[in-house]
Amino acid sequence: MIELADVTKRHGAGTALDGVSLTxxxxxxxxxxxxxxxxxxxxxxxxNRLAAPDEGIVRVDGRDVRDMPVTELRRGIGYVIQGIGLFPHMTVAENIWIVPRLAGTPATEREGRVAELLDLVALPREFAGRMPSSLSGGQAQRVGVARALAAGPRIMLMDEPFGALDPVTRDELGRSYRALHDSLALTSIMVTHDMAEALLIADRIVVLIDGRVRADLPPAELLSSQDPEVRALVDVPRRQAERLHALAEGR
Ligand SMILES: Nc1ncnc2c1ncn2[C@@H]1O[C@H](COP(=O)(O)OP(=O)(O)OP(=O)(O)O)[C@@H](O)[C@H]1O
Ligand SMILES: [Mg+2]
Known part of the structure; x- marks a missing residue:
C-alpha cells in the first residue's frame, strides 16, 4: 500500500531522511x-507530497506518487498534523468539512457526514457547532482525527495525534483509534514519542534515528532487540512495567 525505496531528503546542509526504505x-x-x-x-x-525527496521513490498502491495528481493522492490519505492544527475561527463542523469542501462535495451532504464522523470519533453530534477554543485537548484531537477521515481515506498518516494529553485520555484515544483503524480497514502510520503507546497499539514499529531506519520490527521482537539504541528506547517502558507488576504483586 505504501512503499518508500531508498528515500533521501536534504534540507540545506542537513539530511532529514537518509536512504529510508520501508513498506x-x-x-x-x-x-x-x-x-x-x-x-x-x-x-x-x-x-502525501508535502515534501519532495531528493532521491528515492515513494509509492502508494504501487504508483510513484510523483505520477499521481496531488489532489487525488491527498484525497486518499488522511493527515493528522503535529499539534492540534484546528482553525480557531471555524466551527468543528467547518474544520471537519475542509477537505470535502475543497474537493467540491455538495454542502447538502455536510450535516449528515459531519454527524457520522463525530460518531466515529465518539464525540457528541452537538459538537458540530462548537468553536475549537471551547474543546478540551482530547476533544480537539478527536476532531483532528475526524477531519483527517472526512474524505474517506484508506490511508491515515498521523503525526503525534495524541501528544500533549494526560495519560488516561491518551490511552483511551489510542485504543479507540486502533479500533477505528480495524473497523475501517485503514492503513495507518502514526508518529509517537511514546514507546509504550507504540508497543501497545502498532503491528510494527519503525525506529528512525538521524534519518535512518534503525529497526523495523513487530512489538515483541523490538522488545528483545539487542541493538543498544533500540534497547535504550524500550528499556523505559519495560522497567516501568516490571516495577508496576512487582508493586501490584506486593513485592
Ligand atoms: N522545511 C525545512 N527546512 C529546513 N530544515 C528542515 C525542514 N523540515 C525539517 N527540517 C529539518 O529536518 C530534520 C528532520 O525534521 P523532522 O521535522 O522530520 O523531525 P521529527 O522527527 O518530526 O522531529 P520532532 O519529533 O521534533 O517533530 C530536522 O533537523 C529539521 O530541522
Ligand atoms: Mg515531527
Missing part, C-alpha cells in the same frame, strides 16, 4: 518512533 501493507498499523529531529514528520510528508 506498510494494506491494513497494517505502523508506529514511527525516534528522537526529535530524526525525520519522522518529513517521512510522513514524503508520502
Amino acid at each position: 506498510a501493507a494494506a491494513g497494517e498499523f505502523v508506529a514511527l518512533v525516534g528522537p526529535s529531529g530524526s525525520g519522522k514528520t518529513t517521512l510522513l510528508k514524503s508520502i
Whole structure:
C-alpha cells in the first residue's frame, strides 16, 4: 500500500531522511518512533507530497506518487498534523468539512457526514457547532482525527495525534483509534514519542534515528532487540512495567 525505496531528503546542509526504505501493507498499523529531529514528520510528508525527496521513490498502491495528481493522492490519505492544527475561527463542523469542501462535495451532504464522523470519533453530534477554543485537548484531537477521515481515506498518516494529553485520555484515544483503524480497514502510520503507546497499539514499529531506519520490527521482537539504541528506547517502558507488576504483586 505504501512503499518508500531508498528515500533521501536534504534540507540545506542537513539530511532529514537518509536512504529510508520501508513498506506498510494494506491494513497494517505502523508506529514511527525516534528522537526529535530524526525525520519522522518529513517521512510522513514524503508520502502525501508535502515534501519532495531528493532521491528515492515513494509509492502508494504501487504508483510513484510523483505520477499521481496531488489532489487525488491527498484525497486518499488522511493527515493528522503535529499539534492540534484546528482553525480557531471555524466551527468543528467547518474544520471537519475542509477537505470535502475543497474537493467540491455538495454542502447538502455536510450535516449528515459531519454527524457520522463525530460518531466515529465518539464525540457528541452537538459538537458540530462548537468553536475549537471551547474543546478540551482530547476533544480537539478527536476532531483532528475526524477531519483527517472526512474524505474517506484508506490511508491515515498521523503525526503525534495524541501528544500533549494526560495519560488516561491518551490511552483511551489510542485504543479507540486502533479500533477505528480495524473497523475501517485503514492503513495507518502514526508518529509517537511514546514507546509504550507504540508497543501497545502498532503491528510494527519503525525506529528512525538521524534519518535512518534503525529497526523495523513487530512489538515483541523490538522488545528483545539487542541493538543498544533500540534497547535504550524500550528499556523505559519495560522497567516501568516490571516495577508496576512487582508493586501490584506486593513485592
Ligand atoms: N522545511 C525545512 N527546512 C529546513 N530544515 C528542515 C525542514 N523540515 C525539517 N527540517 C529539518 O529536518 C530534520 C528532520 O525534521 P523532522 O521535522 O522530520 O523531525 P521529527 O522527527 O518530526 O522531529 P520532532 O519529533 O521534533 O517533530 C530536522 O533537523 C529539521 O530541522
Ligand atoms: Mg515531527
